[in-house]
Amino acid sequence: MDKASYNNKILQLDSLPREQYQIIYEAGTTGKLSCIHCGEQIKLYLGIQQKPFFFHSSKAFNNDCEEYCNSLSTPPTEKNIQEEEHNGFRIPKSRPIGQTSTVQSAWKKVTFLRSPKPFEKQSLPPVTTTDSLDPSQQKAVSTVDGPLLLLAGAGSGKTRVLTRRTASLITEHGVDPSTIMLVTFTAKAAQEMKERLRSLLAPGRLSRLVVGTFHSIFYKMIAYHEPNRWQSTNLLKFDWQKEQMIKEAGRKLDIDERDFAFDQALQQIGLWKNTLTLPEDIKPKDLWEERVLFMYKHYEDEKAKRGFFDFDDMLVGCYQLLKNQPDLLTRYQQKFQYFLIDEFQDINKIQYEIMKMLASKSRNICVVGDDDQAIYAFRGSDPSFILNFNKEYQDAKTIMLSENYRSTHSIVQSANTVISRNAQRHQKEMNAQFDNALLPAFFFPHDEEEEATMIVTDLKERIEQGASPSDFAILYRTHTSSRALFERLAGSNLPFTVEQDAESFYKRKIVKTLIAYLRLSIDPNHSNAMGDLLVALFLKKNTLNDLKASSILEDCSLVEALKYVKNIQAFQERKLKKIVPLFKTIVKLKPIQAIEMIEKEMGFEDFIKKRGNEGNVIEKGSDDVRDLKVAAKKFSTVQDFLDHIDHMIAMNDEMKKLSKHYTNAIQLSTIHRSKGLEYKHVYILSAVDGSLPHDFALDSSRNGETAPLEEERRLMYVAMTRAQQTLHISVPETRRGKTAQPSRFIRSLY
Numbered sequence: 001m002d003k004a005s006y007n008n009k010i011l012q013l014d015s016l017p018r019e020q021y022q023i024i025y026e027a028g029t030t031g032k033l034s035c036i037h038c039g040e041q042i043k044l045y046l047g048i049q050q051k052p053f054f055f056h057s058s059k060a061f062n063n064d065c066e067e068y069c070n071s072l073s074t075p076p077t078e079k080n081i082q083e084e085e086h087n088g089f090r091i092p093k094s095r096p097i098g099q100t101s102t103v104q105s106a107w108k109k110v111t112f113l114r115s116p117k118p119f120e121k122q123s124l125p126p127v128t129t130t131d132s133l134d135p136s137q138q139k140a141v142s143t144v145d146g147p148l149l150l151l152a153g154a155g156s157g158k159t160r161v162l163t164r165r166t167a168s169l170i171t172e173h174g175v176d177p178s179t180i181m182l183v184t185f186t187a188k189a190a191q192e193m194k195e196r197l198r199s200l201l202a203p204g205r206l207s208r209l210v211v212g213t214f215h216s217i218f219y220k221m222i223a224y225h226e227p228n229r230w231q232s233t234n235l236l237k238f239d240w241q242k243e244q245m246i247k248e249a250g251r252k253l254d255i256d257e258r259d260f261a262f263d264q265a266l267q268q269i270g271l272w273k274n275t276l277t278l279p280e281d282i283k284p285k286d287l288w289e290e291r292v293l294f295m296y297k298h299y300e301d302e303k304a305k306r307g308f309f310d311f312d313d314m315l316v317g318c319y320q321l322l323k324n325q326p327d328l329l330t331r332y333q334q335k336f337q338y339f340l341i342d343e344f345q346d347i348n349k350i351q352y353e354i355m356k357m358l359a360s361k362s363r364n365i366c367v368v369g370d371d372d373q374a375i376y377a378f379r380g381s382d383p384s385f386i387l388n389f390n391k392e393y394q395d396a397k398t399i400m401l402s403e404n405y406r407s408t409h410s411i412v413q414s415a416n417t418v419i420s421r422n423a424q425r426h427q428k429e430m431n432a433q434f435d436n437a438l439l440p441a442f443f444f445p446h447d448e449e450e451e452a453t454m455i456v457t458d459l460k461e462r463i464e465q466g467a468s469p470s471d472f473a474i475l476y477r478t479h480t481s482s483r484a485l486f487e488r489l490a491g492s493n494l495p496f497t498v499e500q501d502a503e504s505f506y507k508r509k510i511v512k513t514l515i516a517y518l519r520l521s522i523d524p525n526h527s528n529a530m531g532d533l534l535v536a537l538f539l540k541k542n543t544l545n546d547l548k549a550s551s552i553l554e555d556c557s558l559v560e561a562l563k564y565v566k567n568i569q570a571f572q573e574r575k576l577k578k579i580v581p582l583f584k585t586i587v588k589l590k591p592i593q594a595i596e597m598i599e600k601e602m603g604f605e606d607f608i609k610k611r612g613n614e615g616n617v618i619e620k621g622s623d624d625v626r627d628l629k630v631a632a633k634k635f636s637t638v639q640d641f642l643d644h645i646d647h648m649i650a651m652n653d654e655m656k657k658l659s660k661h662y663t664n665a666i667q668l669s670t671i672h673r674s675k676g677l678e679y680k681h682v683y684i685l686s687a688v689d690g691s692l693p694h695d696f697a698l699d700s701s702r703n704g705e706t707a708p709l710e711e712e713r714r715l716m717y718v719a720m721t722r723a724q725q726t727l728h729i730s731v732p733e734t735r736r737g738k739t740a741q742p743s744r745f746i747r748s749l750y
């Protein structure tokens with residue numbers, strides 16, 4: 001049906017402005033939509049597979065109602081609407097009614113991969129066992145001596161090759177297991193390697209193998225030689241421990257703690273350490289870097305004084321140990337004869353230098369990687385090591401693993417097309433092993449809210465048809481892009497997991513600060529909100545105590561007390577006096593208008609501008625404000641919006657607890673964290689310029705730097721190649737309230 005009654009008016013879908021679909025969808029879920037014929041509750045279908053339509057939620061398809069709707073087909077005008085009573089509703093007499101808006105729906109139906117190539121099955125030997133190898137994999141396993149580069153496409157069976165090669169070295173070539181070092185990128189991958197090796201090797205042999213991450217292997221080495229310096233009790237395991245130390249430096253610089261991205265500073269320090277950049281080598285290019293350099297020095301000094309160390313120090317420590325003690329290095333070079341390194345595209349300088357030293361005598365170094373999946377530049381990973389492996393080791397053999405055993409032919413074709421546009425890469429193409437009739441699909445929600453609704457509708461349909469929740473993954477560029485999806489899933493009965501370290505969107509610094517204005521408009525004595533607000537008013541943290549004192553002395557609210565703040569500049573005093581009465585105004589506005597007033601008339605815009613990005617190119621405060629506006633759009637009162645926010649903050653904590661227990665749940669993940677994993681069905685969120693590729697990469701590319709854009713393209717490639725059977729890519733028409741352009745990476749695909 002294309003008509004419904006809402007607020008005693010008749011809505012007609014075709015003439016309903018597109019941005020209202022979500023509001024009407026939610027009206028349906030809360031029982032506010034009814035059938036213009038029978039008066040029963042109806043809902044709006046807002047999914048991927050079909051055009052939106054109204055349907056009866058509690059009874060099967062009703063032909064009478066459908067026919068009645070269709071009979072009222074002449075578009076109404078303001079003048080010709082004459083109402084009559086019908087089933088308790090006022091409806092137009094002659095023709096159905098509805099919106100008189102001239103805005104036409106821009107509904108665009110789902111589109112599929114354009115010009116799919118026919119699938120030609122490769123004539124590979126039939127798969128006889130669950131652990132069989134194709135000819136290239138076989139060659140990789142049997143090539144034993146000398147440097148070897150395995151260029152492995154996504155889903156080409158890297159783990160299978162590495163484990164089989166390790167087993168073959170021992171069982172077929174008589175290599176002593178304790179002379180083999182097998183290095184992985186994550187502890188999870190090391191665990192998986194060990195599991196797989198368990199079925200290939202006798203326990204006695206397996207236990208003598210050295211399998212682990214760079215950190216775990218190098219830590220064992222340094223702790224063995226310098227046990228006192230590297231006691232595990234002195235490890236700074238958590239970021240908050242490190243933050244505490246750099247905050248001390250921040251205080252020396254008189255930095256306001258709540259207004260500085262210490263997490264970003266820590267990341268930068270890690271980047272310097274992992275690229276072997278000492279403080280004395282750094283020439284800060286701006287104030288932010290100058291401050292972080294100061295923190296870096298302070299952090300290193302303090303750690304040394306107190307005997308602490310962090311994870312990066314394990315690498316630095318190992319590097320220095322081997323560099324400074326040539327005899328020891330020689331012993332290790334003799335001990336280890338075979339090196340196998342997984343995910344070589346993600347290696348950083350310090351890891352590379354250590355491995356190079358260790359393998360320089362035996363030269364039996366086998367590296368496996370996919371330069372197209374190098375996505376950790378921000379952590380110091382450097383794909384140039386894989387790209388230049390053949391230059392460093394001129395006698396290296398190269399084997400390509402290009403059969404993709406994971407994804408359908410059309411998914412592989414799409415991913416090949418996307419990545420082929422990168423200039424800095426080894427030329428290669430994956431070949432799929434199977435196909436199905438389900439081409440990669442592109443759908444076009446109006447905005448983030450509708451995107452979430454469409455996906456959740458689709459998930460429900462597919463799970464009802466028999467799919468398992470754990471078959472699905474929803475991947476996104478940054479955690480903040482998952483806000484609407486989280487909200488929609490939290491309101492459904494579908495099981496889903498969230499990352500344990502994922503904070504609620506509403507707890508982000510900028511968002512929380514802006515919400516403080518809204519809270520104070522309802523409760524002018526909200527002490528926590530006032531604490532959050534101070535930074536935006538450029539007031540010191542301890543002003544809260546002065547405000548509390550003034551509110552007692554002057555017998556006024558905390559908000560009113562802002563008028564009595566002393567020891568500030570005259571212009572600041574004027575500003576505070578100006579904003580105090582506005583709290584009473586914003587509470588009467590719709591949340592979206594209230595936020596605009598906070599930005600424009602209560603100084604928030606100035607705060608955001610003044611704050612800058614603090615060196616953080618990925619997350620801008622102004623983007624948070626725009627995201628918050630998208631979330632606020634559908635609420636009509638500030639109180640409703642705040643209730644929603646509190647509910648969602650609570651749900652975030654709740655979902656984290658539940659996530660730990662779910663064994664069969666939909667996975668929500670950033671693309672970075674999905675690396676190495678595979679799912680039957682994948683949705684990629686927000687494939688628009690600015691999101692994927694991220695704005696900062698577009699900015700860099702405008703300034704002539706193409707590397708960040710290439711890394712973004714690799715992210716899209718990684719996301720696409722996680723899918724085994726179906727791939728849905730969302731291309732919203734607007735993002736953060738503005739018209740969005742489809743991602744340049746996928747435009748040619750549909």
Ligand SMILES: Nc1ncnc2c1ncn2[C@@H]1O[C@H](COP(=O)(O)OP(=O)(O)OP(=O)(O)O)[C@@H](O)[C@H]1O
Pocket residue numbers: 127132133134137152153154155156157158159160370373404405406675676677721
């Ligand atoms: N020769 C083979 N025959 C059949 N299936 C295979 C073969 N080799 C690997 N596979 C299967 O292909 C899938 C992908 O393998 P794997 O996860 O090791 O790929 P990968 O190279 O690590 O992928 P990515 O780098 O994209 O994470 C797995 O399900 C694996 O069991």
